[in-house]
Amino acid sequence: MNSLEVLEQLLEHRETVLKLPTPMPLYAVAVLPAKLSSATRGIEASWGPKVNFQHCIYREDCTEPASSYIIKSQSAGTRTIVNYNELPEMSTEEFIQIADSMPTAPKWFHFEGRIPDVTLQCIRYVRKLGPEHKISVEVEKPNRVGLQELAAEADVVFYSKSWAQGNGFQSPQTFLQAQSSLTPQSSILCCTWGEQGAVGLDKRKMAYVHSPASVDATLPIVEYVRTSSLSSSTEQSATY
Template sequence: MSLVAVGACYVDTILTTPHYPGEDEKLRASSISRRRGGNCPNSLEVLQQLTAHGRSMTGLSLDLVAVLPAKSSIASQQIQSAFEPRVQLSHCIYREKFEEPASSYIFKSQSTDSRTIVNYNELPEMTIEEFKRIADELGPKATWFHFEGRIPDVTLACIHYLRQRFPLVRVSVEAEKPARPGLQELAMEADVVFYSKSWTQGQGYLSAKECLEKQSSIVRKASLLFCTWGQDGAVALDMETGNLIHSPAYLIADSKVVDTIGAGDTFIAGMLYGLNCQQESWDLSQKLSFANRVAGMKVTQEGFSGLDGALELNP
């Protein structure tokens, strides 16, 4: 079995500031950190921990498909060393004329406990022809493709190619950015859809439950729908049975929110683990609870290390 995640890989620079700077204001940051980012890479970083965890070790292999700068660049070498050998980067697309990776500059305000993100990316996006070549190379060993939903027109063509060439493969997509057109069309072609709170609110839905109930009449091909809602937890809809399940947010006693960056990606990792590695062992409610647990653990710490500890408790 192989799970393939398709999305952008960023290098994040995170500045923690007392408040957001005003125009032409000089402000001193209280801390700075740098790490590899991007929705799919974040999810894979968590998945590699879960799939390699002691008695929970699985035979699921993990592949990243992302556009990276020149293979010899410092950024690409750092990304490779962070992932391999547990996450394979052999199917990434290297742009040999570029040295700089896609980058995010994240400002975290201590006064509001919120964040503002500025992205920079000069790397040409993946084309459908490049994806077809990669999909053919992976062949039938790839049992699941997860798409960030980054470039919807190309992603939609990728899904159509998979349906034609490898009809048994499962496809999941994210609907995250509210201003990005084409995500609804992606959801209509997927087996599993992950809706973010921001996308849901951007569509005018007032709750996760309302989103899934109304989306269920639109995304007829899907078998499972998920919507996260921050401190209110997450909701899942089994399209085959019509069962709507709510799982409250996982709260750790005497802990506080430290870092929400990548919380949604961590939830997706927990759910992909449940769907691929615990298909028969856990029911949907247990899978949803586990995904919430991993995400809840993540927000109480900087970064993604040690999240396989969620497996120490029964889902």
């Protein structure tokens, strides 16, 4: 959903600043609580008119959305994130029904990579629909089994610093260089790197693009290093 929010902002910039028409609609494909619940109405109202929710899955027996609670220790300087989700995750069959109901025009499918085994089947189904569709995927948590297989199937891959470091790399350039041979389908690889910004690799030219982090001189840069992959995880903050 974070990626969807960024895309909405980019489309707004495209229309208002560049004076260009919106190239395609944005569809949210997510599992939400009951359709008429206050939680779902609040989620849908928080988005702009460019996001279409018609392909969401509503769990009518649930009233609470997936949530994250952040508990900060003032004495230790640590933050504990407790993730809560009572919503049954999307199944492959549900995704196939949604994909089949969408317009046949070329589409870009973006997957968060939360449930690798299900996501892999969804990606492979999109491939069966036709080569005109593009696929991107997020690869973030180093202890989550199956993410490397997702990266190998995608056109565009977004990696996290924690994933790169969890695999023994200390710079985004060397990490993306190593990943280039493991992602035969991809044309673009990206890796975020905290206070150093983000790096992209265009595999067609084997050219790197670096985008520095946006820094407000009045605020410190804080990076959180995940120390646990459990639903309740403690993160130690480091200020630069």
